[in-house]
Amino acid sequence: MYTVTLPRGRTLDLTTPVVMGILNVTPDSFSDGGRYNALDSAVIQAQSMLKNGATILDIGGESTRPGAPDVELEEELSRVIPVIKAIRNHSDCIISVDTSKAEVMRQAIEAGADIINDVRALQEPNALHVAAQYPDVPVCLMHMQGAPRTMQTNPTYQNLLSDISDFFELRIAQCESAGVARSRIILDPGFGFGKTLAHNYQLLGQFNYFQKHRLPLLAGLSRKSMFGNLLNREASERLAGSLAGALMCAQQGAHIIRVHDVQETVDVLKVLHAASNGVEHE
Numbered sequence: 001m002y003t004v005t006l007p008r009g010r011t012l013d014l015t016t017p018v019v020m021g022i023l024n025v026t027p028d029s030f031s032d033g034g035r036y037n038a039l040d041s042a043v044i045q046a047q048s049m050l051k052n053g054a055t056i057l058d059i060g061g062e063s064t065r066p067g068a069p070d071v072e073l074e075e076e077l078s079r080v081i082p083v084i085k086a087i088r089n090h091s092d093c094i095i096s097v098d099t100s101k102a103e104v105m106r107q108a109i110e111a112g113a114d115i116i117n118d119v120r121a122l123q124e125p126n127a128l129h130v131a132a133q134y135p136d137v138p139v140c141l142m143h144m145q146g147a148p149r150t151m152q153t154n155p156t157y158q159n160l161l162s163d164i165s166d167f168f169e170l171r172i173a174q175c176e177s178a179g180v181a182r183s184r185i186i187l188d189p190g191f192g193f194g195k196t197l198a199h200n201y202q203l204l205g206q207f208n209y210f211q212k213h214r215l216p217l218l219a220g221l222s223r224k225s226m227f228g229n230l231l232n233r234e235a236s237e238r239l240a241g242s243l244a245g246a247l248m249c250a251q252q253g254a255h256i257i258r259v260h261d262v263q264e265t266v267d268v269l270k271v272l273h274a275a276s277n278g279v280e281h282e
């Protein structure tokens with residue numbers, strides 16, 4: 001049972017799994033074809049995800065798919081900050097910023113973001129320092145082996161699960177030393193980030209291993225190539241695989257499921273909730 005403190009006196013109740021809707025504001029967004037770059041479209045997309053049951057909106061301006069090029073600071077700021085401001089003007093929803101850059105984190109929080117989602121686990125220059133300055137902002141630390149440009153070149157582990165867990169423990173300790181309290185941390189094993197197909201399915205089958213850290217867990221598998229490669233499906237055809245993955249992670253203790261297809265995932269989680277907790281007799 002976890003409740004996470006948020007800015008402006010709010011909290012995020014993670015007693016049952018919640019959906020984080022993905023709002024990519026990159027020109028090459030791999031699964032929405034870049035349709036949502038314009039500010040108005042981003043706000044419309046955000047409203048639609050909230051209407052469909054998203055609890056959190058994850059806004060990112062850097063593509064982290066394998067092979068993606070780095071994005072300059074000014075470019076990332078210009079993509080992300082106006083969108084956060086516009087959504088915050090329309091809604092009191094929970095916004096996370098998907099970034100690894102300290103300055104993007106800082107400006108995003110000042111613009112109204114509530115959560116830092118960092119695929120590089122606050123390892124970039126100054127990121128820990130900025131995170132420490134906002135004690136009400138939770139941080140998601142994701143595991144990645146390597147960097148997006150090269151991470152899929154022969155990833156290897158001594159022991160996949162314990163290597164990832166050791167990384168978590170190290171980063172948790174480094175966060176605490178830098179002034180980021182353990183109670184603010186969310187962990188994510190990072191499906192697809194420096195993992196082979198076999199690694200990804202081992203993670204999916206044994207996601208509950210990470211409950212041992214006694215911290216909220218995030219799972220991001222939506223439309224990833226682990227489904228494309230297994231099922232021979234294009235990104236737009238990976239809904240069934242993504243829902244199966246979401247369900248498996250939720251059943252094994254994931255608290256936050258990061259997805260493109262909000263409505264369908266919310267339905268899956270409602271079915272899981274009904275089966276786990278019962279429904280009123282008619």
Ligand code: 9MG
Nearest residue numbers: 098117142188190191220221
């Ligand atoms: C930004 N991003 C892309 N994939 C992700 C994943 O699996 N987890 C998290 N936390 N962020 C992700």
